């Protein structure tokens with residue numbers, strides 16, 4: 001896989017290369033069972049009624065898994081975009097592998113949620129899904145405002161954003177140190193901190209973190225979590241207030257399993 005150029009990695013020299021992690025996940029872990037879990041998660045969070053025939057946009061589509069899952073649930077046009085060119089290449093490969101017959105209505109493009117011109121050129125959608133992406137742009141609120149413009153009147157906006165927690169600033173430091181480390185040391189961090197996180201998550205939730213929801217994988221998520229920088233976070237009331245001002249009603253919030261995880265927000269754009 002080619003290395004993304006500096007701009008594609010984001011506006012920070014420390015920005016994590018998500019594409020390599022998606023490539024690794026897709027080659028080593030992703031299978032029909034994981035795709036099925038992704039389909040189940042969309043069915044549970046958004047509902048098949050909202051997805052049937054919908055124009056669907058996946059903002060920061062990563063491996064493309066959820067764009068493909070949405071199309072399997074019967075969307076109309078499904079578009080995924082990501083700033084990372086390796087991610088886009090991986091997503092196209094996953095489309096050919098898992099749903100080659102849907103290639104006429106599923107598309108992946110490279111572009112940034114911070115590029116207003118790019119975003120406004122995409123059109124409007126019935127469902128916009130931005131799961132775990134906009135807090136990694138380096139400018140979370142402008143990115144949310146851009147993505148919000150993609151949602152048509154009455155349409156659904158799904159956002160997953162890291163929860164604000166007293167440890168959040170400490171994690172910012174850990175992520176910076178991780179990204180400053182050479183590749184070999186990062187693997188050591190992955191194993192050491194990942195093992196500690198495994199025990200901590202198990203203790204907090206009482207269930208095994210190895211049984212991953214959304215078709216993800218614990219060790220891929222460890223790398224994503226430790227490396228995932230830029231990193232921002234927000235509390236539920238903050239998101240509710242800001243999105244209300246942008247013209248959205250909050251329909252549902254699903255809290256994370258651990259306090260530093262992602263709150264999932266389901267919002268609806270009020271009619272103009």
Ligand SMILES: C[S@@+](CC[C@H](N)C(=O)[O-])C[C@H]1O[C@@H](n2cnc3c(N)ncnc32)[C@H](O)[C@@H]1O
Pocket residue numbers: 010018019059060061062063066081082083084087111112113114130131132133134136137224228
């Ligand atoms: C944690 S991953 C989430 C991927 C996917 N949404 C999922 O749920 O599996 C975050 C993704 O956001 C992408 N990203 C970061 N900054 C972005 C930007 N400015 N525009 C679009 N995508 C961006 C990253 O490249 C990465 O693939």
